[in-house]
Ligand SMILES: Nc1ncnc2c1ncn2[C@@H]1O[C@H](COP(=O)(O)OP(=O)(O)OP(=O)(O)O)[C@@H](O)[C@H]1O
């Protein structure tokens with residue numbers, strides 16, 4: 258039987274027992290006793306029962322009052338209050354239960370307070386500014402580092418992000434994240450954007466939506482501002498340095514090449530030894546000149562503000578230009594260039610000059626590494642659903658070992674450990690390819706070729722160009738692409 262039931266029964270039982278006892282005692286009053294005496298005995302017995310009843314109810318109400326007082330104190334935040342009722346008393350078990358609850362709340366509150374203090378210390382010590390928005394898109398909290406980004410704003414609490422940080426882009430992103438509500442978001446609900454806040458101050462802002470899957474009231478956004486101004490400044494210095502040095506190298510290199518060529522042409526009677534020296538000078542000057550051009554090229558591309566959104570190129574035409582440039586090298590090694598691009602063409606969102614560079618670099622490599630008299634294939638596949646075209650240059654050369662397949666796209670990286678030094682190679686071609694493809698929103702990778710084309714298989718993807726008429730489906734181009742696959746050799 259539970260404690261409270263026992264307690265109630267015990268109180269009622271004692272009252273009933275005392276009343277019964279009083280009534281029983283009154284039975285023993287002798288017959289001879291007068292009416293007044295009988296009444297006195299009855300009254301005495303009832304008075305005794307009443308006194309016992311009063312005693313118990315008073316005790317009960319006192320205990321109850323204490324329980325109520327302690328519960329109220331705990332409810333209003335005094336988690337240290339406890340009930341001190343006599344052990345074995347009516348409310349001993351209730352007191353123990355209330356005290357247990359109070360101890361639990363106190364322990365949980367203390368854990369939460371510790372965690373909050375820790376979190377606050379972390380936020381206060383962070384170099385990155387942090388801004389937390391509530392479900393209504395108002396600033397709920399911010400750390401002191403925010404003062405460095407928005408020094409004149411005063412207290413940001415309760416304001417909208419745009420009132421704190423003058424970036425419409427940031428405000429729009431917050432609105433978009435909050436508008437998603439408790440509904441599903443892409444990925445983890447995190448977005449990163451880069452924004453300029455003042456002259457020369459660039460920030461990478463990570464925005465994370467709060468309360469994904471929770472109630473709308475739990476929603477909000479956390480923004481963390483990473484200062485990337487210094488990194489930007491350093492890479493600009495590096496790019497400027499590379500561009501300036503290579504630019505300065507061009508003039509002396511041009512004279513070395515010019516003089517070497519002039520002497521070689523003007524003096525046919527030159528001794529073979531001297532002719533060989535001049536050839537070496539010319540060959541190395543040409544090599545350096547190519548390297549200088551490549552470094553300049555990369556520096557210029559890195560300086561650009563990303564690809565133009567209107568860029569559009571026909572992949573087949575760009576390939577034809579690249580083939581024209583590489584033809585002499587291909588013919589010298591008797592290679593067969595097998596173009597397998599659709600006749601209807603594949604229009605991609607890429608600068609056409611840069612697409613020619615991509616094809617040319619991949620073709621140059623295939624020509625250099627493919628065995629003499631072998632075949633090089635160039636293919637295209639379109640995926641209208643994803644809006645992507647994927648191209649490939651396949652050769653019959655030694656291929657690229659799996660462990661080198663990531664690194665070949667790094668600047669100056671060459672897989673020459675197992676191969677003799679390749680003349681005229683700088684290790685910049687694939688870095689340029691990667692740069693161009695990625696700045697146009699594509700991807701480049703290399704695999705081992707299959708079947709007859711078992712050498713290197715370089716693939717790159719690019720977004721399909723948007724058709725001029727939005728109603729015209731890109732799929733049409735793709736159907737053409739699949740149907741028309743003439744194998745052309747040049
Ligand atoms: N088709 C290929 N077959 C085998 N190895 C390749 C092929 N293409 C590239 N490689 C390897 O990847 C390295 C990097 O290629 P990348 O085009 O970047 O430089 P490179 O051709 O050596 O010099 P550059 O292109 O600047 O003249 C090459 O040195 C070579 O070792």
Ligand SMILES: [Mg+2]
Pocket residue numbers: 618621622685686687
């Ligand atoms: Mg190359």
